[in-house]
Amino acid sequence: MGINLIMMASELQSLLDALSTNMRTNASIYFITLTVILIASQLARVQAQRSIFSIGSKVTDPKVGAKKKTSGIFASAADVDGGNNEDSESGDEDDVIYADDEDSRTARSEVFQSCEVGFENIQIVLQGKNKKKPDRHILDGSLKGIAKPGRMLAIMGPSGSGKSSLIHAIAGRIDGNKKITVSGQRYVNGAELAGDSPLPCAFIEQEVNFFPHMTVKETLDFRVELKLGSSLGKSARDAVVLDLLEMLGLTKSADTIVGNTKVRGLSGGERKRLSIACELISSPPVLILDEPTSGLDSYQAGQVTDFLRKLADEQGKTIISVIHQPSQSVFEKFDDLLLVSEGRLMYYGETSKIRQYLSGLGYNCFKDTGTAE
Numbered sequence: 001m002g003i004n005l006i007m008m009a010s011e012l013q014s015l016l017d018a019l020s021t022n023m024r025t026n027a028s029i030y031f032i033t034l035t036v037i038l039i040a041s042q043l044a045r046v047q048a049q050r051s052i053f054s055i056g057s058k059v060t061d062p063k064v065g066a067k068k069k070t071s072g073i074f075a076s077a078a079d080v081d082g083g084n085n086e087d088s089e090s091g092d093e094d095d096v097i098y099a100d101d102e103d104s105r106t107a108r109s110e111v112f113q114s115c116e117v118g119f120e121n122i123q124i125v126l127q128g129k130n131k132k133k134p135d136r137h138i139l140d141g142s143l144k145g146i147a148k149p150g151r152m153l154a155i156m157g158p159s160g161s162g163k164s165s166l167i168h169a170i171a172g173r174i175d176g177n178k179k180i181t182v183s184g185q186r187y188v189n190g191a192e193l194a195g196d197s198p199l200p201c202a203f204i205e206q207e208v209n210f211f212p213h214m215t216v217k218e219t220l221d222f223r224v225e226l227k228l229g230s231s232l233g234k235s236a237r238d239a240v241v242l243d244l245l246e247m248l249g250l251t252k253s254a255d256t257i258v259g260n261t262k263v264r265g266l267s268g269g270e271r272k273r274l275s276i277a278c279e280l281i282s283s284p285p286v287l288i289l290d291e292p293t294s295g296l297d298s299y300q301a302g303q304v305t306d307f308l309r310k311l312a313d314e315q316g317k318t319i320i321s322v323i324h325q326p327s328q329s330v331f332e333k334f335d336d337l338l339l340v341s342e343g344r345l346m347y348y349g350e351t352s353k354i355r356q357y358l359s360g361l362g363y364n365c366f367k368d369t370g371t372a373e
Contacts, residue, residue, distance in 0.1 A: 114149035114150075114285060114316045114318075115149060115188060115189060115200060115201075115285035115286050115318050116146065116147070116148050116149060116187075116188070116189050116190070116318065117146070117147040117170065117186070117187070117188060117199065117201075117286055117318055117320070118145070118146045118147075118186070118187035118188075118190075119143070119144060119145060119146075119169075119170050119184060119185065119186045119187070120143075120144035120145075120184060120185050121141050121142075121143075121144065121183070121184040121185055122139050122141065122143040122144070122166060122169050122170070122183075122184035123137070123139050123140060123141035123181075123182070123183045123184055124137070124138040124139040124162070124165055124169060124174070124180065124181070124182050124343075125137055125138070125180070125181045126138055126179065126180050127178065127179050127180065127181065137343055138162050138165050138343055139162050139165060139166060139169070139343045140343045140344050141183070141184070142344050142345040143166060143184075143338070143340065143344075143345045144345065144348065145336070145338045145348045147286070147318050147319070147320045147336070148318065148336075149285070149316045149317070149318050150312050150313065150316045150317070150318075151312060151318070151319070151335040151336060152308060152309065152312050152319040152321065152333065152334045152335050152336070153318075153319065153320045153321070153334065153335070153336045153337075153338060154321055154322075154323045154326075154331070154334040154336070154337050154338070154351065155167065155320065155321065155322045155323070155338045155340065156322075156323055156324070156326075156337060156338070156339055156340070156372070157339060157340035157341050157346070158341060159324075161340045161341050161342055161343065162340055162342075162343040163322045163324075163340055164206075164290055164291075164322060166340065167203075167288050167290060167320060167322055169182055169184065170186060170199065170288065170320065171198070171199045171201055171203050171288050172186070172193070172196045172197055172198045172199050173198075173203065174196070175196060176196065182196070186199065188200065199286060199288075200284060200285060200286060201284050201285070201286035201287065201288050202279035202280070202282070202284040202286070202287050202288070203279075203288045203290075204275050204276060204279055204287065204288070204289045204290065204292065205275075205290055206290045206291045206292075206294055208271070208275040208278075210258040210260075210271075210274070211258065212257065212258055212259050212260040212262075212263045212265065213257055213258075213263065214257065214258055215254065215255050215256060215257050215258070216245070216250050216253050216254050216255070216256055216258065216266065216270075216274060217241060217245065217254040217255065219258055219274065219278070220241045220244055220245065220274075220277060220278065220281075221237070221238075221241055223278045223281055224237045224240050224241055224244075224281055225237065227281045227282055228240065228281065240281070244277045244280065244281070245277075247277070247280075248273045248274070248276065248277045248307065249273065249303070249307070250270065250273060250274060250277065253266060253270055256270075258271065258274065267300065268295055268296050268300055269296050269299075269300030269301070269303050269304055272292055272293075272296070272300075272304050273303070273304065273307060276289075276292075276304075276307070276308075285316075285317065285318060286317070286318040286319075286320065287308070287311065287317055287318070287319050287320070287321075288320045288321070289308075289319075289320070289321040289322065290321075290322050291321075291322050291323065291324050292304050292305075292308070292321060292323075293305065293323065293324075293326065293330060294324055298327050298329075298330075301326070301327065301330055302327075302329060302330060305326075305330045305333045306333070308321070308333070309333045321334075325372070326372050327370065327372070328370035328371065328372060330372075331351065331370065331371055331372040332351070332371075334351050335350065335351065336348075336349065336350055336351060337349065337350070337351045337354055339354075351371070354371060355371055
C-alpha cells in the first residue's frame, strides 16, 4: 500500500512537470500539492496506527472453529493459524472472516480488546523565556484517574483549565522539549507505559479535516483502503464500509458530500459521527475525544453521546471525552467525572456523587438546576 501511495504521489508530480508553462496556474499547482500532502499525512497516520494495533488478539470463530490473529477491526483468512487451516481457502484475498450475519457479528465483537487506562501525577510545565517570566504550570501534577472498559469518563472544567492538554498528555501526543516538560505516569491494564509511548487509542480532534467534495461513502472507502487495503480484498472492504455506515447511522447520508464551511454538506453531528467512524476502522480499545459536542445543538449532541454510550455498553470501549457545557441528559450518559480548574484536580469520581461532594464543601445545588451547570 505504501508503494502504491508513493507511486501515486510520483505520478501527480510527473503530471505537474508535464504541464505546459501556460497551463501551470496557481490553482492547479495548489490542488496537486495539497493532494500530495494529504496523502502523505494520511499514510503517516496509518503507519502509526498499525504500529500501535499490530499485536492483535486470539479469538475463536464459531463458524470455522480455528484460532485467528486479527489485525485491525476484522480478521483475515490469511491469519488463520498461518493459513494452513483445512476449513479456510488460501490464495484468495477476498476470502476473509467477514459476513453480515449474526454469528459473524458475534465473532467480531470478541475481537474488541478491553483496555483500562490509568494516569497520575500528570504535569505539564511551559518554560519561561527569561528570568522575568517564570515557568507556567499548565497542569500542576495533581491530576489522576482511571478510565475503565465499558465506562465513559467526562473531563470538565472552565475554558483554559487544561482539559485538552490533559487528554493530549494521556494519549502521549505531547513531545517534551526545551520549551515544555511533560511528566507523570500512565498505565494500560496496570502496566506502566514508558515515557511518551503512544496509547493504543483513537484520538478524535475537535475539528477533523475531510475532502469536502467526497461523499460519506467515498471518504470511508478511502480510509478503509489506506488502513486495511493490504489485508482485505475489495468485497471485504466494501462490507466494512457498509457496516460502519450502519453502525454510525450514516446510511441515509452515504451519498451526501461531506462539505465544509464554504460547501454545504453534512450537518455538524453527522461530521462528528463520520470522524468517529474513520477512527473505528482500526478497532481501537480506547476512544479519546476533544469536545465532540462542541458547536452542536442539543439533539445532535444527544445523538453523538448516545452512540458513544452504545460503544461503551455493547463493545466494551473505554471512552475519555472532554465535554463543555453539556445538557443534563448528555451529562447523565457519563459514568465518571474528572473536574479540572486552572490545571488542578477538583474532583474525580462517579458523576452521580458530584452533588453530594459539592454539598459537603458548602456548595449546595438547587434541585431544578442541572448538575453540569
